[in-house]
Amino acid sequence: GDSVTQMEGPVTLSEEAFLTINCTYTATGYPSLFWYVQYPGEGLQLLLKATKADDKGSNKGFEATYRKETTSFHLEKGSVQVSDSAVYFCALSYSGYSTLTFGKGTMLLVSP
Amino acid sequence: DTGVSQDPRHKITKRGQNVTFRCDPISEHNRLYWYRQTLGQGPEFLTYFQNEAQLEKSRLLSDRFSAERPKGSFSTLEIQRTEQGDSAMYLCASSLVGGKGAYEQYFGPGTRLTVT
Numbered sequence: 001g002d003s004v005t006q007m008e009g010p011v012t013l014s015e016e017a018f019l020t021i022n023c024t025y026t027a028t029g030y031p032s033l034f035w036y037v038q039y040p041g042e043g044l045q046l047l048l049k050a051t052k053a054d055d056k057g058s059n060k061g062f063e064a065t066y067r068k069e070t071t072s073f074h075l076e077k078g079s080v081q082v083s084d085s086a087v088y089f090c091a092l093s094y095s096g097y098s099t100l101t102f103g104k105g106t107m108l109l110v111s112p
Numbered sequence: 113d114t115g116v117s118q119d120p121r122h123k124i125t126k127r128g129q130n131v132t133f134r135c136d137p138i139s140e141h142n143r144l145y146w147y148r149q150t151l152g153q154g155p156e157f158l159t160y161f162q163n164e165a166q167l168e169k170s171r172l173l174s175d176r177f178s179a180e181r182p183k184g185s186f187s188t189l190e191i192q193r194t195e196q197g198d199s200a201m202y203l204c205a206s207s208l209v210g211g212k213g214a215y216e217q218y219f220g221p222g223t224r225l226t227v228t
């Protein structure tokens with residue numbers, strides 16, 4: 001079945017450092033890929049998405065590129081802020097097939 | 113713009129008791145989903161509705177779990193004879209099928225269940 005694997009956390013960075021959170025997937029078809037973020041005490045929020053190979057999703061300075069050849073969707077940000085501290089989830093879904101399959105999540109901690 | 117709301121936010125119950133959670137989706141959304149999230153894990157799909165019809169149930173949804181969406185608006189998730197293994201965050205999400213982002217799901221804040 002389909003699955004998503006994320007790097008284990010926590011990822012601890014200083015403010016303004018470069019961020020990469022790795023995500024790889026196993027899928028039987030051609031899914032859409034997502035990054036969700038969960039801030040402390042809040043619900044999951046969609047951060048960015050990509051619907052086909054080579055698409056780049058971007059939002060709030062975060063980017064991720066759908067790489068079919070490496071089955072990856074790594075999340076990057078050039079300069080993190082303390083306010084980016086949260087848990088980040090990579091997920092996949094099929095258009096017209098509703099359920100999301102999530103990775104285990106990666107906690108990011110950014111210190112001043 | 114009202115998001116997805118869930119009630120209660122926290123529930124503590126004793127093993128063997130029944131509990132019921134409520135989810136109010138974004139008003140124009142026709143799909144509603146339930147997920148369960150345990151500590152250190154990502155959310156896992158439980159079930160979803162399109163309008164009032166329950167279209168899919170995960171094998172995670174044992175016979176003790178039942179969900180309804182009677183008028184195609186809010187939904188309830190009931191757990192009967194709760195067990196300690198039911199302790200988790202129960203998440204609700206909604207989406208609009210047929211719109212621009214047909215598979216974009218919006219999540220509520222969750223209901224945290226603790227079974228003692």
